[in-house]
Amino acid sequence: MSTFIATPSKAMTGFTLPDERLIRKALGIRLFEQRILRLFSEGRLFGTVHTCIGQEWTGVALAEHLRPEDTVFSNHRCHGHYLARTGNYAGLFAELMGREGGICRGRGGSQHICDSNVFSNGIQGGIVPVAAGIALAKKLRGGSDISCVFVGDGTLGEGVLYESLNLASLWSLPLLLVLENNRYAQSTSQAQTLAGCIDDRARAFGIRTLHGDTWDPVQLIATMGEAVDFVREARRPLFLRVDTDRLMAHSKSDDDRDPEEIAACRERDFLHRLQREEPGFVQPISAGLEAELDAAVRQAESTPPTDLAEPVADEGAVRWTLTGFEPHERVVHRIYAGLRAALEENGDVLLLGEDIEAPYGGAFKVTRDLSRLFPERVRNTPISEQAITGLSNGLALAGMRPAVEIMFGDFLLLAADQIVNHAAKFEFMYAGQVKAPIVLRTPMGGKRGYGPTHSQSLEKHILGVPGTRILALHHRFDPAQVYQRLLSDVVPAMPTIVIENKILYGEKASPDAVEGFRWFHSSHDFPVSYLRAEGRPDLAIFCYGGMLPDAEKAVDRLFAEHDIVAEIICPLQIYPLQAQPMLPLVQRSGRLLLVEEGHGFCGLAAELMAGLYELDRSLAMRRVYSHPQHIPSAKPLELRLLPDAGRIVDEALELLR
Amino acid sequence: MTPATPIALERENVNDEFVTLVKWFVGHGERVEADALVAEVETSKANVEVHASVAGYLVQAYPEGAEVPVPATIGQILEQPPTSPSFAGPIASAVAPAPAAGVPAPAAVVRAPAAAVPAASGRPAASLPEFAPVGEYRQRVSPVAARMIEAHGIPLSAFANKSVVRKQDVLDHLNPQSAPVASPGFAGRVAPGVARHAPADITQPYQAIRLSRMKQSEGANLAAGVGNAISSSVTVTCFTRGLRKILEEQDSSAPAVLIHEVSRLLRKYPSLNATYRDGTMLQYEEVNIGFAMDDGRGLKVAAFPRCDELSLTAITVLLRELTVAYIEDKLTPVQLANATFTITDLSGFGVSGFQPLISENQGAILGVGAEQFFPESPQGFYTLTLTFDHQLSNGRTAALFLNDLKDRLQSYEETAGKAKAALVCSSCYRTAAELRQVHHRLLLSADGYFCTICAQGW
Numbered sequence A: 001m002s003t004f005i006a007t008p009s010k011a012m013t014g015f016t017l018p019d020e021r022l023i024r025k026a027l028g029i030r031l032f033e034q035r036i037l038r039l040f041s042e043g044r045l046f047g048t049v050h051t052c053i054g055q056e057w058t059g060v061a062l063a064e065h066l067r068p069e070d071t072v073f074s075n076h077r078c079h080g081h082y083l084a085r086t087g088n089y090a091g092l093f094a095e096l097m098g099r100e101g102g103i104c105r106g107r108g109g110s111q112h113i114c115d116s117n118v119f120s121n122g123i124q125g126g127i128v129p130v131a132a133g134i135a136l137a138k139k140l141r142g143g144s145d146i147s148c149v150f151v152g153d154g155t156l157g158e159g160v161l162y163e164s165l166n167l168a169s170l171w172s173l174p175l176l177l178v179l180e181n182n183r184y185a186q187s188t189s190q191a192q193t194l195a196g197c198i199d200d201r202a203r204a205f206g207i208r209t210l211h212g213d214t215w216d217p218v219q220l221i222a223t224m225g226e227a228v229d230f231v232r233e234a235r236r237p238l239f240l241r242v243d244t245d246r247l248m249a250h251s252k253s254d255d256d257r258d259p260e261e262i263a264a265c266r267e268r269d270f271l272h273r274l275q276r277e278e279p280g281f282v283q284p285i286s287a288g289l290e291a292e293l294d295a296a297v298r299q300a301e302s303t304p305p306t307d308l309a310e311p312v313a314d315e316g317a318v319r320w321t322l323t324g325f326e327p328h329e330r331v332v333h334r335i336y337a338g339l340r341a342a343l344e345e346n347g348d349v350l351l352l353g354e355d356i357e358a359p360y361g362g363a364f365k366v367t368r369d370l371s372r373l374f375p376e377r378v379r380n381t382p383i384s385e386q387a388i389t390g391l392s393n394g395l396a397l398a399g400m401r402p403a404v405e406i407m408f409g410d411f412l413l414l415a416a417d418q419i420v421n422h423a424a425k426f427e428f429m430y431a432g433q434v435k436a437p438i439v440l441r442t443p444m445g446g447k448r449g450y451g452p453t454h455s456q457s458l459e460k461h462i463l464g465v466p467g468t469r470i471l472a473l474h475h476r477f478d479p480a481q482v483y484q485r486l487l488s489d490v491v492p493a494m495p496t497i498v499i500e501n502k503i504l505y506g507e508k509a510s511p512d513a514v515e516g517f518r519w520f521h522s523s524h525d526f527p528v529s530y531l532r533a534e535g536r537p538d539l540a541i542f543c544y545g546g547m548l549p550d551a552e553k554a555v556d557r558l559f560a561e562h563d564i565v566a567e568i569i570c571p572l573q574i575y576p577l578q579a580q581p582m583l584p585l586v587q588r589s590g591r592l593l594l595v596e597e598g599h600g601f602c603g604l605a606a607e608l609m610a611g612l613y614e615l616d617r618s619l620a621m622r623r624v625y626s627h628p629q630h631i632p633s634a635k636p637l638e639l640r641l642l643p644d645a646g647r648i649v650d651e652a653l654e655l656l657r
Numbered sequence B: 001m002t003p004a005t006p007i008a009l010e011r012e013n014v015n016d017e018f019v020t021l022v023k024w025f026v027g028h029g030e031r032v033e034a035d036a037l038v039a040e041v042e043t044s045k046a047n048v049e050v051h052a053s054v055a056g057y058l059v060q061a062y063p064e065g066a067e068v069p070v071p072a073t074i075g076q077i078l079e080q081p082p083t084s085p086s087f088a089g090p091i092a093s094a095v096a097p098a099p100a101a102g103v104p105a106p107a108a109v110v111r112a113p114a115a116a117v118p119a120a121s122g123r124p125a126a127s128l129p130e131f132a133p134v135g136e137y138r139q140r141v142s143p144v145a146a147r148m149i150e151a152h153g154i155p156l157s158a159f160a161n162k163s164v165v166r167k168q169d170v171l172d173h174l175n176p177q178s179a180p181v182a183s184p185g186f187a188g189r190v191a192p193g194v195a196r197h198a199p200a201d202i203t204q205p206y207q208a209i210r211l212s213r214m215k216q217s218e219g220a221n222l223a224a225g226v227g228n229a230i231s232s233s234v235t236v237t238c239f240t241r242g243l244r245k246i247l248e249e250q251d252s253s254a255p256a257v258l259i260h261e262v263s264r265l266l267r268k269y270p271s272l273n274a275t276y277r278d279g280t281m282l283q284y285e286e287v288n289i290g291f292a293m294d295d296g297r298g299l300k301v302a303a304f305p306r307c308d309e310l311s312l313t314a315i316t317v318l319l320r321e322l323t324v325a326y327i328e329d330k331l332t333p334v335q336l337a338n339a340t341f342t343i344t345d346l347s348g349f350g351v352s353g354f355q356p357l358i359s360e361n362q363g364a365i366l367g368v369g370a371e372q373f374f375p376e377s378p379q380g381f382y383t384l385t386l387t388f389d390h391q392l393s394n395g396r397t398a399a400l401f402l403n404d405l406k407d408r409l410q411s412y413e414e415t416a417g418k419a420k421a422a423l424v425c426s427s428c429y430r431t432a433a434e435l436r437q438v439h440h441r442l443l444l445s446a447d448g449y450f451c452t453i454c455a456q457g458w
């Protein structure tokens, strides 16, 4: 059965052969991947690979038209795209072998590569907004460089692709999207997953489409040239569908397709036909390539296996100071001030988000008039949390400093893939060649009556991802400082999520302390704040973000009504958490009450409690957290479920009993 | 090296080879002003205060509780904050004499290499924070403390090193002996270098705390020929109002309330929950109150193990069980064992006051007298008498204990009725702590807290 073949096969004789140089390139990719499969069977490689055998010409065709500054973002099936551009067999072999000589020092492996402006990531769809972000950076910087991205037809099922097409067209981004249409996604045929017409999808967004196939390389190279030139000159996106065949298994030996069907594909594969019809031409080229590959494998295997774990960051010595700050403005204005200062100081800073432009100025009025002051750099976006986060990832990879507002923290999980599988991973899996210092600002928390889906404290779901930093703003350390630091080069560049508790927006930001106490701040970039009393405290209260005003009230009441001295430890940075500097503060009394607004199960308080216990088993500790149910709109019940000063006082008394 | 001034101790008494470093008043690395009180040292004659001769940053050479050979240097004062950890041990004669003022510090400051502290391993060498001196705080005195300060006529300057002053600080000031040396979190630890004695006839867990040199020689004289304990007693008179109030509100009994209050108070007065052995105070780790019962069937002392962790309700229930067992002659040896303090209630016999005798292996006993009335007055009162072992504590501690107890019993007048607002199950009154022990917990419901045991019952 071969009715699935859309295009009748062409006879070799009678149409133009591509340049020998290009045939060598395509054949090199094929022999490289065949070699990989062999190395696998010999046990010299492990993990997984996805070969592009049968599809080599898309990569070769694109590479023909790119300039060094153009970027390519590829997916899991990326070897051909990379080799066509670089020819670096040894570097890729070593990478697949998990060796230090690999292009990403063996950290990324087959589907996570980064070299010579070729990137890849093994998450279907997620790379598209990232490539769009790179395109936006190129557009903002001027010039004629372009950004290209490869996707498979199975990835037409991912929603973020459409969020990205929309943005690319709307903002007129120089983005070339190449769809490799091999009619299969792993084991699933297109017939099972695709409705409607492929090209219509792009057209619906007003994006120009082109079409080619890998069976006629000369024609494909020409079409690719037309596509690249269009994107380069028109500074508009273009969608190019390339029909092709995957001749081998999805990864290794996982092919359930009808052998007859594959045989028919092999029939029309250009390199097979060339081999069959022109053996005398192909033979010497193959022999030369095999020798080259032998040498590359030897070179790869001469470098040591990657075996160095990243050192856990040393928290260093801590100093405590009374770093006061003057303004007694509301938190919402201090955030505005910090963002504004960052926009003024650094032309690479960009704000994106839903409804952030003036006159609306953001759902919580943080950005106010910034879009008027910085017209191109403060922009409203569609309701596309995943795409705008991905877009900012691309901007950051390209050296910009994007800050995204996610309207409610409850929507943060829509962007989770971009945080966890992209932003957090880039620096590590690309062996430190890039950084992605995106900033995601998001209002969290309850007590405003917004109900079950707009009041949560979801930070625990994204806490603990290596390569990220999570901050929780509070009113005792100037929020303006936080954003100025984050959007400058004075702190290590890394993806950062900033929790802005809604309840804090209206609080006055100042270092004022409960009477009898003073605020000290640690010497960290994003300090631990410590409300200290001189004398012997009875307990310490740990809290962060929106619980701080309640903790302060509780400290006041514990002293005035119960004759109890409680100190507060409130970190600005809740991941990575600087637990060790907190220890001596907790040991002053040996008792700690840990408070968080969200649900306690697997929360930050539980984590810190465990961490401190490991350091000192004599500590007495207790937690306060939200009652384990959803947050209702009804005010009395909402207030009863969430911790407050009264609960903190009660639990402190219980801890002291 | 930063110029360093040693904190040296002269030999006070020819017989002392060692002195005990009782307390540091300034933390390692903290700023100290000239003439400020730095440490307290105990010699066989007296406790001696050690003051700073110059201003600077303190280096502690020994931890609190250490036996320091004399003459010795217990620490030094640097011009700059130290970079070395505390307790580096004896500072040899290498301690440089303090240079004249104005001499610049040598450039090379020895710093502890950062790598010496591997990240995320064991207990960290906590770097001692620099915190602003107390002067920059606005001092605040709790309402309770303010009342006490006024009542005792204490000058506020007595609390100069505290930004917050509350009752415990005032008590510590009044009774420096019983003030805990370490922070409460560490109060349950054996002081370093103190050996545990484990006489065969003591089965309660305890910690051995070496008695002060003064106390030892005092005890040795007094003890000659008088048995183990050297008893002395103190009595206070209480109004019955507080007790009446709580008994109106809660289904309990006067002895249960007493056991409840005394047990929690004993944590504060550990020398009353202890026994004496050869110059050592064996401080019990648990508070197990024994309640003496005698209705003619013979004196039995029923024990309430770890009753400081029990709620009033739990104690009430337990007391009822033990009383029934006593009446039915079913008290088991286990129910009689391991008391660490005894309460004896002779109110049923109309006794207004008496001096109870300390039980074996204990350090104090509380006697409760019967309610009495002044002529023409409806206002009842009763006496509480504490007999204590003078080798372990003193009259002042006993008086403070009794007054504290009296305060607590009378305070029921005000607080009764509020008791239900605490974290207890609103159905069975089990506290959160009790529930934890049986692997249950409190749930928040529309009617307050409910425990998972009661919830299951529905």
Ligand SMILES: Cc1ncc(C[n+]2csc(CCOP(=O)(O)OP(=O)(O)O)c2C)c(N)n1
Pocket (backbone or CB within 6 Å): A076, A077, A122, A123, A124, A125, A151, A152, A153, A154, A155, A156, A180, A182, A184, A185, A186, A246, A250
């Ligand atoms: C988000 C996500 N879902 C699922 C997968 C697992 N996966 C890897 S490749 C693949 C098939 C992709 O098909 P297609 O986009 O057509 O590309 P092709 O493999 O055909 O090149 C799947 C399901 C993945 N890597 N990422």
